[in-house]
Amino acid sequence: MKQYNVGIIGATGMVGQRFATLLENHPWFNVKVLAASPRSAGQTYEQAAGKRWKMAVPMPAAMKDMVLMDATNDIEKIAGMVDFCFCAVDMKKDEIKALEEAYAKAECPIVSNNSAHRFTPDVPMVVPEINPEHIEIIKAQRERLGTKRGFIAVKSNCSIQSYVPALHPLRKFGLKNVLACTYQAISGAGKNFETWPEMVDNLIPFIGGEEEKSEQEPLKVWGEIKGNEIVKATAPNITTQCLRVPVSDGHTAAVFVTFENKPSKEEILKLWADFKGVPQELQLPSAPKQFIHYFEEDNRPQAKLDRNLEGGMAVSTGRLREDSQYDYKFVCLSHNTLRGAAGGGVLLAELLAAKGYFD
Numbered sequence: 281m282k283q284y285n286v287g288i289i290g291a292t293g294m295v296g297q298r299f300a301t302l303l304e305n306h307p308w309f310n311v312k313v314l315a316a317s318p319r320s321a322g323q324t325y326e327q328a329a330g331k332r333w334k335m336a337v338p339m340p341a342a343m344k345d346m347v348l349m350d351a352t353n354d355i356e357k358i359a360g361m362v363d364f365c366f367c368a369v370d371m372k373k374d375e376i377k378a379l380e381e382a383y384a385k386a387e388c389p390i391v392s393n394n395s396a397h398r399f400t401p402d403v404p405m406v407v408p409e410i411n412p413e414h415i416e417i418i419k420a421q422r423e424r425l426g427t428k429r430g431f432i433a434v435k436s437n438c439s440i441q442s443y444v445p446a447l448h449p450l451r452k453f454g455l456k457n458v459l460a461c462t463y464q465a466i467s468g469a470g471k472n473f474e475t476w477p478e479m480v481d482n483l484i485p486f487i488g489g490e491e492e493k494s495e496q497e498p499l500k501v502w503g504e505i506k507g508n509e510i511v512k513a514t515a516p517n518i519t520t521q522c523l524r525v526p527v528s529d530g531h532t533a534a535v536f537v538t539f540e541n542k543p544s545k546e547e548i549l550k551l552w553a554d555f556k557g558v559p560q561e562l563q564l565p566s567a568p569k570q571f572i573h574y575f576e577e578d579n580r581p582q583a584k585l586d587r588n589l590e591g592g593m594a595v596s597t598g599r600l601r602e603d604s605q606y607d608y609k610f611v612c613l614s615h616n617t618l619r620g621a622a623g624g625g626v627l628l629a630e631l632l633a634a635k636g637y638f639d
């Protein structure tokens with residue numbers, strides 16, 4: 281496979297650090313640029329991020345002495361050094377939109393973890409096992425932006441990465457109503473227990489903007505390309521409640537679902553067991569071999585025990601049973617900073633690379 285030079289925009293942040301560790305020994309992608317705000321630019325990665333390093337594994341040795349570039353003021357220079365960039369920055373939504381478009385217009389494709397462009401109609405929001413065909417909208421986006429190579433592709437919010445994969449293979453039975461309560465880890469807010477001690481022995485029943493994302497993003501992921509845009513699906517009807525819980529990593533969802541045509545429990549289990557997507561067919565380096573794992577034990581999946589399944593890229597399910605108000609209920613879990621953030625971004629980039637979008 282061809283090798284690609286890549287940059288990480290927002291390298292000093294929580295998601296940026298995760299990108300750095302995931303890309304350390306990547307077989308296709310070589311990190312050539314690390315960039316962050318003007319506050320960090322000019323410092324080495326170790327100087328800028330060493331004291332706020334939040335990963336369980338050390339900072340990649342080859343990146344420690346790399347000098348951070350200025351993500352907002354060095355765009356042309358960065359675009360000239362890499363084949364594409366990952367982006368995960370904490371800025372205002374309008375600023376992120378403008379920043380990502382500026383990179384795309386400088387002919388540097390952007391694979392983004394930010395939410396700013398998720399509902400831009402010609403920006404694909406991709407879970408590679410579910411809607412890989414949405415990357416075909418990039419042709420229309422390039423026409424709008426007037427670019428030859430440059431484009432923006434985004435991954436979805438971490439909250440939906442647990443229940444949308446489990447619901448996806450069941451769509452053939454007609455998903456009617458979905459209720460999902462999510463129990464979200466503190467790393468989703470860029471925090472750990474040292475930086476957010478108030479979360480020890482606590483639960484906060486509100487995560488700003490999360491319920492809207494959790495209800496709307498699945499409809500774009502299940503949408504269809506029509507002309508120059510992705511048109512959202514109109515079903516199922518989704519309602520959510522998103523809670524912050526005292527867990528370091530791993531978002532859990534308790535899901536209730538009704539169907540147009542109710543399947544049997546065995547049919548659901550078989551569809552989960554057999555579910556393979558394009559990443560598995562193409563054997564992309566970060567793809568889990570088995571995307572959806574089902575646990576028979578009543579007390580699984582558990583965040584602490586099961587979030588790292590298949591490098592944190594698989595989705596765990598359990599407790600599938602009939603319900604008195606909905607047809608079925610079940611529980612699912614995914615690692616929010618791996619599958620739900622940087623790992624999902626790397627897998628999307630692998631899909632784009634395999635399909636020639638960085639050439």
Ligand SMILES: NC(=O)c1ccc[n+]([C@@H]2O[C@H](COP(=O)([O-])OP(=O)(O)OC[C@H]3O[C@@H](n4cnc5c(N)ncnc54)[C@H](OP(=O)(O)O)[C@@H]3O)[C@@H](O)[C@H]2O)c1
Pocket residue numbers: 289290291292293294295296315316317318319320321351352368369370371393394395437438467468469470616617620621
């Ligand atoms: N944490 C998660 O699990 C998660 C999951 C999915 C998506 N996301 C999204 O990913 C993005 C980053 O999240 P995070 O948790 O990694 O945030 P974070 O830890 O606060 O890191 C923010 C990064 O943005 C950079 N930055 C801030 N202002 C900038 C500017 N004006 N110009 C250029 N760079 C700037 C920071 O650089 P300095 O260090 O120089 O300030 C830092 O590298 C957010 O949009 C978030 O919503 C996060």
